[in-house]
Amino acid sequence: MHGTGKPPSAATDNTIASSRVMLLLLVCMTGVAPISLYMLVPALPVLATTFGSDISIAQMTVSLYMVGIACSQLIMGPLSDKFGRRPVLLAGLALMVTASIGCSLVQTLPELIAARFLQALGGASGMVISRAIIRDLYERHQISSKISLVIGVMMVAQMLSALVGGLIEISFGWRAIFYFITMASLSVAALIAIALPETRRARDGGSSFRGDVGKLIRDRAFIGYVLCQVLASQIIFTFAGGGPYIVVTQMGRTTAEYGAWFATTGFAYLVGNMFCVRFAPRHSLEKLIWFGLALQFTGALLNVGFSISGLNQAPLWLFGTQMIVMVANAFVMNNAAAGAISVRPEAAGTASGAMGFLQQGIGALISQFGAYLGGHSATTLPLTAAILALSVACASTMFFLVPRPTIVVSEELIEQAEEEESGML
Structure with missing residues (x-):
């Protein structure tokens, strides 16, 4: 084999x-x-x-x-x-x-x-x-x-x-x-x-790395899916960077307690993945991405609201709403990744590599930014506001860059409709 x-x-x-x-x-x-x-x-x-x-x-x-x-x-x-x-x-x-x-x-x-x-x-x-x-x-x-x-x-x-x-x-x-x-x-x-x-x-004998890259970066759908996936992943890096400072420094809890609460976000992401396994074969990528974006925005908005009111100075509120964001995050990341590597199947490896590089490379910087927000603030608002901004940015890339699916009617279906119409007459 x-x-x-x-x-x-x-x-x-x-x-x-x-x-x-x-x-x-x-x-x-x-x-x-x-x-x-x-x-x-x-x-x-x-x-x-x-x-x-x-x-x-x-x-x-x-x-x-x-x-x-x-x-x-x-x-x-x-x-x-x-x-x-x-x-x-x-x-x-x-x-x-x-x-x-x-x-x-x-x-x-x-x-x-x-x-x-x-x-x-x-x-x-x-x-x-x-x-x-x-x-x-x-x-x-x-x-x-x-x-x-x-x-x-x-x-x-x-x-x-x-x-x-x-x-x-x-x-x-x-x-x-x-x-x-x-x-x-x-x-x-x-x-x-x-x-x-x-x-x-x-592959076409004339295909090359330079050609693959050129085709991908000129494709609006590819850029939109990649940016959506990468920006969604930065929500995880941002929260992971700032979370320890908020829980340990602001809330006065132990590192062990933070570890236990942080595990709930990983569990929520796992639940989101399992829902994707169940629903993805029956629904389009775009529909699942938009569902995830709407749920992600809702969870992020709730967290900002709780930050303003002061409720999420307790771990239960902060991590409870973040779990909503993480379930949604799985829908967004997995389906956007599927969209990105499907734009040009012959260059799936190049597309996957570019997406992974941006995700990891930017993530290293964003986690530091999250740590700064968590470690230099007296409330959770800067961190939760950053997550909300990333949620909006994800939705913006899908709205402005990824073309809407178009319905293509084949000539065979047109002829069939005309025959039915003439039969009725």
Whole structure:
């Protein structure tokens, strides 16, 4: 079942699309990089102590990892359009395995930071290529539900990754985390080598990266979907950046309590993904995006109202309304992503990579902005107002950039109507 560079037949596509093996492959390739990111977080204080460095330097093993994820999106997506999904994905995972071994052998913190960057650069290939594979295998109206299903399953594993990382560090030391990541990455690579065929569609011989980029940036629908998806994702980064300061500093609660409340937003996003899985096959992308935008705006507006009245100085009100926003956010992000990679299917990898790069790159800046709003304010209003502004910006991109669906009546239907009309006469 190894790929030959040619796309599988329609019958093979249907078989692959319905298989649980394909779902497992998509989840594994999507989750290997983010799960590896969060597994190391509990060990950061230990790293700082072990290498005699400040915690802010140890934090770079996370921040540079996120930079690696962003860069990988921009590189691996176009490469998968040119050379195929399978070889680029296997090359990326090979780099991750090599870098993970390097992480387990380092003797200094700068060496670990550099190895973590390479680890992310290789591992994140699965994040961008999985979306392209979904576009290769499924029809446009099915893409959102498949993306939602993959993300939903992955999120459960991601939520547990920090706990697993902490338990491994306590039991066997921080280097054991990288032994685990190495074995997991190697297992994913072996599974893909055995079970994943080449899914990339046949391309015009004149197609090129420059040509793909040129066509995409001139397409209003692509720009609209990408901006909508990226702006929606910034709501998550903004709240994640400012939330700890609001709960711990303004409300006087413990970090453990903040962690518990923040988990509710992740659960809400997971619920939104499950609703997408259920409703996406029966409704258009545009309808689901607009539903999500309306619900997202409603939740954000309620949070601003509660900020003005002072009600959401208690976590229940702040996170209760944010949960509404997060359920809606799943609808917006998943369906906008499906729209973006469907505009030009032959350039799905490039489209997916550009979207992922913008999401991660801007997110690194926006999370800092959210932290500033939360840490330099006496109320929740600046943070909730920023989220409301992002909600309005999301809706604006859809309204002004994405063309309205047009109803196309075929000549056959026209002739049928004329025959019925003449029959009645």
